[in-house]
Amino acid sequence: xxxxxxxxxxxxxxxxxxxxxxxxxxxxxxxxxxxxxxxxxxxxxxxxxxxxxxxxxxxxxxxxxxxxxxxxxxxxxxxxxxxxxxxxxxxxxxxxxxxxxxxxxxxxxxxxxxxxxxxxxxxxxxxxxxxxxxxxxxxxxxxxxxxxxxxxxxxxxxxxxxxxxxxxxxxxxxxxxxxxxxxxxxxxxxxxxxxxxxxxxxxxxxxxxxxxxxxxxxxxxxxxxxxxxxxxxxxxxxxxxxxxxxxxxx
Amino acid sequence: xxxxxxxxxxxxxxxxxxxxxxxxxxxxxxxxxxxxxxxxxxxxxxxxxxxxxxxxxxxxxxxxxxxxxxxxxxxxxxxxxxxxxxxxxxxxxxxxxxxxxxxxxxxxxxxxxxxxxxxxxxxxxxxxxxxxxxxxxxxxxxxxxxxxxxxxxxxxxxxxxxxxxxxxxxxxxxxxxxxxxxxxxxxxxxxxxxxxxxxxxxxxxxxxxxxxxxxxxxxxxxxxxxxxxxxxxxxxxxxxxxxxxxxxxx
Numbered sequence: 001x002x003x004x005x006x007x008x009x010x011x012x013x014x015x016x017x018x019x020x021x022x023x024x025x026x027x028x029x030x031x032x033x034x035x036x037x038x039x040x041x042x043x044x045x046x047x048x049x050x051x052x053x054x055x056x057x058x059x060x061x062x063x064x065x066x067x068x069x070x071x072x073x074x075x076x077x078x079x080x081x082x083x084x085x086x087x088x089x090x091x092x093x094x095x096x097x098x099x100x101x102x103x104x105x106x107x108x109x110x111x112x113x114x115x116x117x118x119x120x121x122x123x124x125x126x127x128x129x130x131x132x133x134x135x136x137x138x139x140x141x142x143x144x145x146x147x148x149x150x151x152x153x154x155x156x157x158x159x160x161x162x163x164x165x166x167x168x169x170x171x172x173x174x175x176x177x178x179x180x181x182x183x184x185x186x187x188x189x190x191x192x193x194x195x196x197x198x199x200x201x202x203x204x205x206x207x208x209x210x211x212x213x214x215x216x217x218x219x220x221x222x223x224x225x226x227x228x229x230x231x232x233x234x235x236x237x238x239x240x241x242x243x244x245x246x247x248x249x250x
Numbered sequence: 251x252x253x254x255x256x257x258x259x260x261x262x263x264x265x266x267x268x269x270x271x272x273x274x275x276x277x278x279x280x281x282x283x284x285x286x287x288x289x290x291x292x293x294x295x296x297x298x299x300x301x302x303x304x305x306x307x308x309x310x311x312x313x314x315x316x317x318x319x320x321x322x323x324x325x326x327x328x329x330x331x332x333x334x335x336x337x338x339x340x341x342x343x344x345x346x347x348x349x350x351x352x353x354x355x356x357x358x359x360x361x362x363x364x365x366x367x368x369x370x371x372x373x374x375x376x377x378x379x380x381x382x383x384x385x386x387x388x389x390x391x392x393x394x395x396x397x398x399x400x401x402x403x404x405x406x407x408x409x410x411x412x413x414x415x416x417x418x419x420x421x422x423x424x425x426x427x428x429x430x431x432x433x434x435x436x437x438x439x440x441x442x443x444x445x446x447x448x449x450x451x452x453x454x455x456x457x458x459x460x461x462x463x464x465x466x467x468x469x470x471x472x473x474x475x476x477x478x479x480x481x482x483x484x485x486x487x488x489x490x491x492x493x494x495x496x497x498x499x500x
Contacts, residue, residue, distance in 0.1 A: 034281075034285060037285070041497070042289065042497045042498050043497060043498055043499035045289065046286075046289075049282060049285055049286055050282075052281075052285075053278050053281070053282050056277070056278055056281055057274050057277075057278045060273075060274050060277060060278075061274065064270065077259075079263070079266070079267070081263065081267045082267075082270065085267055085270060085271045085274065086274075088271075089271070089274060089275065089278070103499045106499075106500070
């Protein structure tokens, strides 16, 4: 377990402030999404409420991580597990909100979620032993195992989902394409942070880099992603209903 | 009373993190249900609000249990009674929400609740002396007494409720069937956790197993169950009203 008391004052401040930024971003996005969910057509509200649930859960965990980090400066143990508990709950929900905003027929929706949700939970569960491992060999092994469900998720999102994208109206289709790229790009920051010790960065630098990397990735993957889901929901509402489009100026 | 200071660091972390997971799950489910209750037809909203009340009460108790566990590491006594106070309030409410979502005629609803609510309260009250008992004989005796109202609840849910299930539309009937199985399956984890000392698991392992078992059972029986109630309410709303079904894409 990394000893937080070995950080320099600058390193401590950097992590402290980025964790506070993480909390503020999750808090603000949660309230924004809850307040705005009624401003899209009913069939897209589920996606917005799930997005708000993701940032609510992350808000709770950033509070806990922040408190744990402050306590660790006084000699207590810093609890890395909060992030994995958070991801175990939020990553399946991120995939659920992505599917929900497409408003697919029930059978198609069920088929996608019944495969994406277990795959994403498995991805997180397999990553945790690697995060805790002290040796690079074990880190690589668990990282590789965790990559298998990740590749399966990519396959479902990029091959299977492409068929339903073709049935979406033009601007919506382009935005969903960007949504999918955003998801993949932000998810790419996690393995980079995870593999820092393997990449030769270790000790305090690895710890600071990992905390900053995970927090930035969380803000992109949860806040920016949730707000993009809201944008897709507005575009789709406008495509479905011209009176909505005029009243909301979409 | 079990002495928390005898736990190894890994055992302590496992309980600590599962209690935090319990709190996060209850918190997120409560807000989700409160925000979403207006999205089903009025006659089903009572069931959703009761489901949110269950997770709200449990959220409070997980906060208390977590704080009590952290304090117990410093030598204070860990308070097992929070769980029983929680169940005394939430288990009757879980049965109320199950009956409420069926939207039965008032006389049938009253007949079911006037028997399920006292039976479930009795089940919890009779379990408590067994949880506190140090000897297996006393544990078995109170466990057996607590099983009597449990069997009565099973009888009411599986024999009497089956008649009203036959009057529900196809997909709704299947989902309610799954709801009932979910209730029985998750309730089955509680006696396993309760009986750990009798099954020969004792000391730290029994304590850790019991805390994890009870928490996982609570998340399934309250969060997953409450979200399934919401799904039943949406399906029933859609079956009642085709305009609702189209606008909500059910």
